[in-house]
Amino acid sequence: MPSAVLIFASALFLAAAAPLSAPDLEKGWKIYVAACQVCHGEKGDGQTFVANVLNPPPRNFTSPASKKELTLERMLRSVTRGRPGTAMMPWKENLTAGEIRAAVAFIRREFMELRE
Template sequence: MKKSLIALVVAVLTMFVANAAFAGGDCPQKRKTKKAPGSVYSKDKTAKADAKKGKALYTKKAKPMACQMCHGKKGAGDGQLGKALKPAPRNFTCAKTMKDVTPGQMFHIIKNGSPGTGMAPFGKTLSDKDIWNVVKYIREELMK
């Protein structure tokens, strides 16, 4: 009986660790996110954005919570809160997933959220300038 209990505990812990290790890391990720309106989809204001300010927002300062809480420190969709979300948060490090996501599409999703996912809208707590800073940080530092 004792061996069976130990084996069960080990099996459960192994499954938990394996699930946590791979949460959000799927590449490519399948998404059904609606395309941003044409004028927004094709916008790109990252040239004037500040990646350093974007990093501060991504890692600590965005409200109601920092992006890394769900997307993870390195952007793989494996943040502590993201592990509970279905679908998993966007994995910015997956080139196959991100290759067709324009800066304007990213801006639109951050500002308005993404229905059917855990991505909340940040348009009321971040200025457009701040959102472009986050987009620049993600594109330059996490999508390598």
Template sequence: MKKSLIALVIAVLAMFVANTAFAADCPQKRKTKKAPGSVYSKDRSGNADAKKGKEIYDKKAKPMACKMCHGAKGDGGGQLGKALKPKPRNFTCAKTMADVTPGQMFHIIKNGSPGTGMAPFGKTLSDKDIWNVIKYIRTELMK
């Protein structure tokens, strides 16, 4: 009986710890400043190409591909992202992404996010390329 009780307590504690660890990733708290009004409400992803966005996300973005930090699934679990504090944005977390507009994403990709590992890509990606990446993220990773 004692062994069963001890095993039960350990199992419950293990589930609590695992649940707490996953809960920390979703939702993610951020202090990134809101994009300027005209940019925040902008959405040019309607005419963008998700397939081209995936190519950029997976390998063509410079200085490094988005998936290196954000992960192939967009969950923030990329190889380089594991070492970053705070962790890269988890696009698969609906609670985190609920208030992130396409314009806010555009602003962050173009200008970076101070206090995080998110570098600015505005000098290496065209605005069209950035909108393609946003289209890919919003249609394929944020499901």
């Protein structure tokens, strides 16, 4: 079991290190719309109907605090494993490591305005 975790973590790290192409960003956008937008909103600001019923509310990716607190590694881990105490579910059973990377990269570039 520990070796499986190590292999998965290594795959995430290697995927995170590769530069993004336009198709990767488009893939990330499609995944965001299908899996993330319902909670995090069309603009990534967490302003959705769902936000009114979740405690804590979904993360606002456009806030200065998010830009400061959310490292690439933390975001990959949060999407992969979920966030205890929140409605953020783990996506590792529904998305591949590459799909998770694409969605996170889209969020970081488009909503957090980070150029990595």
